[in-house]
Amino acid sequence: MSAPPNSAATRTSATADETQTIVAARLLREVRSVFIGVGRPSTAAILARELYNPDLILVYESGTIGATPRRVPLSIGDGELAETAATVVAVPEMFNYWIGPGRIDVAFLGAAQIDRFANLNSTVIGDYDRPKTRLPGAGGAPEIAAGCGDVVVIAPHSLRTFVERLDFRTTVGFGDGPGNRERLGLRGRGPSAVITDLGVLEPDPGTKELCLRRVHPGVEPEAVREATGWDLEIIEPLGRTEEPDGEELATLRKLLAR
Amino acid sequence: MAEVATLPEAIAGLVHNGDTVALEGFTHLIPFAAGHEVIRQGPSGLTLVRMTPDLLYDQMIGMGIAKKLVFSYGGNPGVGSLHRFRDAIENGWPGPLEIEEHSHAGMANRYAAAAAGLPFAVMRGYRGTDLMYRTRVEPITCPFTGEELVAVPALDLDVAIIHAQEADRGGNVQLWGIPGVQKEAVLGARRRLVTVERIVEELVPRPGGVVIPGWVIDAVAEAPGGAQPSYCLGTDVRDNDFYRFWDRLSRDRDEFRTWMEEHVLAEAGVR
Numbered sequence: 001m002s003a004p005p006n007s008a009a010t011r012t013s014a015t016a017d018e019t020q021t022i023v024a025a026r027l028l029r030e031v032r033s034v035f036i037g038v039g040r041p042s043t044a045a046i047l048a049r050e051l052y053n054p055d056l057i058l059v060y061e062s063g064t065i066g067a068t069p070r071r072v073p074l075s076i077g078d079g080e081l082a083e084t085a086a087t088v089v090a091v092p093e094m095f096n097y098w099i100g101p102g103r104i105d106v107a108f109l110g111a112a113q114i115d116r117f118a119n120l121n122s123t124v125i126g127d128y129d130r131p132k133t134r135l136p137g138a139g140g141a142p143e144i145a146a147g148c149g150d151v152v153v154i155a156p157h158s159l160r161t162f163v164e165r166l167d168f169r170t171t172v173g174f175g176d177g178p179g180n181r182e183r184l185g186l187r188g189r190g191p192s193a194v195i196t197d198l199g200v201l202e203p204d205p206g207t208k209e210l211c212l213r214r215v216h217p218g219v220e221p222e223a224v225r226e227a228t229g230w231d232l233e234i235i236e237p238l239g240r241t242e243e244p245d246g247e248e249l250a251t252l253r254k255l256l257a258r
Numbered sequence: 259m260a261e262v263a264t265l266p267e268a269i270a271g272l273v274h275n276g277d278t279v280a281l282e283g284f285t286h287l288i289p290f291a292a293g294h295e296v297i298r299q300g301p302s303g304l305t306l307v308r309m310t311p312d313l314l315y316d317q318m319i320g321m322g323i324a325k326k327l328v329f330s331y332g333g334n335p336g337v338g339s340l341h342r343f344r345d346a347i348e349n350g351w352p353g354p355l356e357i358e359e360h361s362h363a364g365m366a367n368r369y370a371a372a373a374a375g376l377p378f379a380v381m382r383g384y385r386g387t388d389l390m391y392r393t394r395v396e397p398i399t400c401p402f403t404g405e406e407l408v409a410v411p412a413l414d415l416d417v418a419i420i421h422a423q424e425a426d427r428g429g430n431v432q433l434w435g436i437p438g439v440q441k442e443a444v445l446g447a448r449r450r451l452v453t454v455e456r457i458v459e460e461l462v463p464r465p466g467g468v469v470i471p472g473w474v475i476d477a478v479a480e481a482p483g484g485a486q487p488s489y490c491l492g493t494d495v496r497d498n499d500f501y502r503f504w505d506r507l508s509r510d511r512d513e514f515r516t517w518m519e520e521h522v523l524a525e526a527g528v529r
Contacts, residue, residue: 076336077284095367123389
């Protein structure tokens with residue numbers, strides 16, 4: 001089989017999407033358990049199991065704990081997840097016995113909008129009663145972000161997504177700023193990183209505002225600032241994402257081709 | 259004791275105009291065959307309850323039989339939007355749709371409270387979110403520790419409908435694989451229907467099997483393949499291609515109507 005010369009499968013360097021997935025997977029090297037939805041978070045977590053952390057426990061909100069999928073599922077309820085899981089629990093148990101008490105180390109979440117305090121909107125664009133775009137809604141995100149140890153947000157970097165003001169606050173990151181999570185009684189530590197196709201943002205330990213920590217290969221910090229709806233601060237010295245190596249890329253491409 | 263009935267008989271007997279109805283199944287065992295029979299019989303003014311409306315409620319909403327939707331995640335899992343759901347909320351087509359939305363944890367606890375016969379469930383959640391101002395949730399203080407928590411009201415279900423792998427002739431049901439909130443839905447509703455892949459002589463216990471005794475079920479109806487295009491573990495697999503196909507087809511109102519007429523309405527009386 002021959003692929004066209006510039007397709008992802010034959011390129012030797014990573015695309016922005018591939019880099020985003022690999023950076024997310026690298027975050028899971030030392031982690032015991034991760035809560036994931038479908039799409040890129042799922043790909044990253046399965047990749048992390050194959051590359052760095054074969055004991056990583058995958059938890060999906062459909063109730064499968066400890067699934068060992070060989071392929072990336074389209075839906076969180078795919079049969080392979082239930083068939084390979086260490087245990088499968090009902091939805092009330094998943095939220096009340098596993099997520100709420102903080103048993104899961106890291107949660108990967110996505111969102112349509114994110115603000116400087118890493119609060120997320122997945123409910124509506126425009127006015128709630130007369131929405132311009134009705135989004136799917138909360139799903140498990142609010143309680144996942146409240147209860148899991150750390151939250152890692154995976155989102156495409158653009159002015160549409162990284163906004164000065166959310167149209168709706170579905171999920172609390174750091175709320176209104178320092179101390180707000182504690183006042184609200186949220187037990188997890190909150191967002192620890194936002195991984196985009198351009199770089200990695202992290203909250204400033206004092207102000208809790210998201211700042212640019214690293215840029216991916218070939219990305220200039222000014223381009224990240226231009227794609228962010230608030231005045232994004234840069235952490236000095238600014239880091240650079242380590243270029244995905246041959247094994248990381250080959251494993252990711254093989255996984256997606258299954 | 260559950261009566262073994264045909265699906266049209268069971269729906270006609272249990273689902274009435276204006277009812278609050280939950281058809282549950284969390285990505286697995288979604289009762290499509292039963293939902294399609296509800297569409298064919300066409301009761302009006304239903305309040306539809308489901309954590310994840312999925313394609314089934316997209317179809318029911320698009321056919322205009324719902325006046326209200328209670329839910330927590332209205333997407334096409336892994337694919338994108340539910341276009342009929344969006345069209346109803348954004349444009350009021352084919353008619354206005356009232357919504358009441360929660361988080362998954364909130365919905366799961368509302369089902370659990372209904373199953374327990376309690377007026378509400380208590381949980382950590384919602385605090386600091388805009389959902390606090392948009393849905394039925396109230397702050398509550400723990401009388402023992404003083405911790406600020408929230409209360410969500412029990413679901414008030416006229417009818418629960420679920421799909422399972424098998425039932426025996428006494429109407430005892432067993433399902434296995436991802437169990438979702440089906441047991442809570444059945445125990446929390448006044449009238450209960452279970453469709454099954456097959457009726458067997460005897461239920462053989464399965465690892466992770468959830469057994470629901472026939473005496474808390476009103477009717478059991480055979481509906482082989484009744485969870486498609488979702489799936490029934492051990493019998494069929496999720497038709498992911500159909501979920502992608504639906505994303506294209508359901509964008510257009512006329513194409514949607516035509517498809518429903520040909521594939522759902524025209525099937526009257528089968529099974």
